[in-house]
Amino acid sequence: MTHDWMDQDAGPVVRPYAMTQGRVAPVGCDFDLVAFVVATVPDLAPGVQLQPEHHAIVAAAWEPISVVELASQLDLSIGVVRVFLGDLRSAGLISLYEPPAASQPHDVDVLKAVVNGLRAL
Amino acid sequence: MDSVRSDRTSGSRIPVALKILIAGGFGVGKTTMVGSVSEIRPLQTEEILTGAEGADDVSGVEGKTTTTVTMDFGRITITEDLQLYLFGTPGQDRFWFLWDELSQGALGAVVLTDTRRLADCFPSIDYFEQRGTPFVVAVNTFDTEHRFGPEAVARALDLDPGVPVVLFDARDQVAARNVLIELVEYVARRQYAAAGSR
Numbered sequence: 001m002t003h004d005w006m007d008q009d010a011g012p013v014v015r016p017y018a019m020t021q022g023r024v025a026p027v028g029c030d031f032d033l034v035a036f037v038v039a040t041v042p043d044l045a046p047g048v049q050l051q052p053e054h055h056a057i058v059a060a061a062w063e064p065i066s067v068v069e070l071a072s073q074l075d076l077s078i079g080v081v082r083v084f085l086g087d088l089r090s091a092g093l094i095s096l097y098e099p100p101a102a103s104q105p106h107d108v109d110v111l112k113a114v115v116n117g118l119r120a121l
Numbered sequence: 122m123d124s125v126r127s128d129r130t131s132g133s134r135i136p137v138a139l140k141i142l143i144a145g146g147f148g149v150g151k152t153t154m155v156g157s158v159s160e161i162r163p164l165q166t167e168e169i170l171t172g173a174e175g176a177d178d179v180s181g182v183e184g185k186t187t188t189t190v191t192m193d194f195g196r197i198t199i200t201e202d203l204q205l206y207l208f209g210t211p212g213q214d215r216f217w218f219l220w221d222e223l224s225q226g227a228l229g230a231v232v233l234t235d236t237r238r239l240a241d242c243f244p245s246i247d248y249f250e251q252r253g254t255p256f257v258v259a260v261n262t263f264d265t266e267h268r269f270g271p272e273a274v275a276r277a278l279d280l281d282p283g284v285p286v287v288l289f290d291a292r293d294q295v296a297a298r299n300v301l302i303e304l305v306e307y308v309a310r311r312q313y314a315a316a317g318s319r
Contacts, residue, residue, distance in 0.1 A: 016165075016189070033222060034138040034206065064135050068164065068206065072194050077165040097135045102226030105316075106139070110203065111309045114139065114228075117199030118302050121158070121294070 016077045019053060024079060026086025033078065036064045036097040037085060050091075053084050061094060138204045141301065142223055143193070144249075145233030146241025150261040150291035151209040152193050154233065158297045159195030159207055166190050166219065190216055205301075220248060229304045230256040233291070236269045239277055246278060255308045257285040259300045263292060283307075 017024055031037075039061040056074050065073075071081045088094045143151045155161050166189070193209030208223050210216070224230070230249050234242040242258070249256040260274055269277075271286035280286070285303050289296040 032226075034140060034226075036135045036138075038135070066136075066138050066204075066206075068138075068194065069196070071166075072162045072164050075165070077189065079166065099138070099226060105312050106228060106308065108309065108312070110137065110139070111305055111312075113203055114199055114205060114305050115302055115309075117203070117205075118197070118298050118305070121197070121298050 016080050017083075019051070019076075019080055020083040023083050026082045027090045028086055031067045031082045031085050031096065032099055033068045034066050034099045036066050037061045037070065038064045038095045038097070040093055040095055050087070051084075053080075054088060054093075057081070057084055057088060058093060064097070134202055136202045136204055138206050140206050140208060140223060140227040141304065142220070142227055142230040142254075143207055143209045143233065144220075144230055144242075144245040144256075146238060146245075149233045149235055149238070149241065150263065151233055153263075154231070154259075154261075154291040154297050154300075155193045155195040155207045155209045157292055157294045158301065159197045159205075161193055161195045164192045164194035164208075166192065190219060192219070217248070224249070224252055224254050227254060229308050230254055231300055231304055232256050232258050233261055234258060234274075234278075235261045235263075236274065239274070242278070246280070250281070255304070255311055257287060257300065257304045257307055259291075260286065260288045261291045262288050263290050283310075 037057075039058045041058070042062065043055075043058065053074070053076065057070060060070055060073055067081060067085065068078065070076075070085075071078045074081070076084075085094065085096075089096060143155055145151055152161070190211055192211065193207075195207035195209070197205040197207070199205055205228075210220055210223060230245070232242050232245045232249065246256070246258070248254075258274065258278065258280065260269075260271075271288060275284065275286045278286075285307050287300050287303055289300055291297055
């Protein structure tokens with residue numbers, strides 16, 4: 001279903017959590033901002049009852065993509081993306097890869113790679 | 122189709138993303154800095170405000186109050202498997218809840234300031250000191266003369282010894298990049314020292 005009067009220029013005409021039927025928290029545990037998501041199927045079967053945003057997430061997550069990047073690319077707020085990701089996870093349509101625990105020190109080789117990468121900019 | 126499904130996750134490598142917070146008072150150049158070193162995009166967060174605001178009876182609608190916050194989000198691709206995310210964080214106190222999540226596991230922070238309004242960065246410095254998040258102080262000198270050196274700024278801010286202070290122009294890509302390098306090297310030094318004292 002499309003609405004001709006809704007376009008990019010019109011800006012958001014729906015309050016963010018209206019898209020999720022008022023659900024503000026994802027099913028299951030939360031998603032870290034820098035967790036990576038990968039779609040497990042190339043596209044959703046037509047019979048599955050999902051919203052356009054679910055489809056957009058699955059399409060964007062064909063290559064691994066972080067939660068924050070998804071929100072930015074799809075122009076959805078992070079909280080809303082998390083709710084949709086929860087739905088997709090419980091349907092088995094995405095895999096989730098959490099970042100290393102926050103208490104872990106950063107790998108020295110990673111830090112070196114970052115410095116070298118920045119120098120090359 | 123089934124073969125694609127089973128091969129999906131084993132074939133693709135999962136990158137690592139590191140977070141760096143760009144903090145500081147209002148109008149100090151956070152957006153400018155994120156924009157000069159990275160591909161910058163806005164990022165919407167819709168957060169639930171918890172806690173009683175005034176004496177309104179919220180029974181039945183608990184957790185229904187939301188606020189929209191727009192942050193600057195910048196990405197630097199170091200390698201295919203390593204990405205650096207910059208978050209220009211809103212400076213106001215009421216957005217502390219955002220900082221808690223952003224600073225969780227973050228590589229570190231850049232506290233931006235300029236010498237006309239040094240006090241504006243006190244809350245950021247207090248926050249990162251309390252959380253133990255490594256940070257560098259970057260003095261944006263875009264429209265002020267270099268009247269104060271790094272030592273004077275460090276003294277004025279009562280920084281712990283070793284916290285780097287850099288003077289730079291947030292509009293200058295190389296200068297902004299050097300601030301990030303300073304931060305990462307500082308993080309590496311701190312980790313090295315911590316490992317040595319164990």
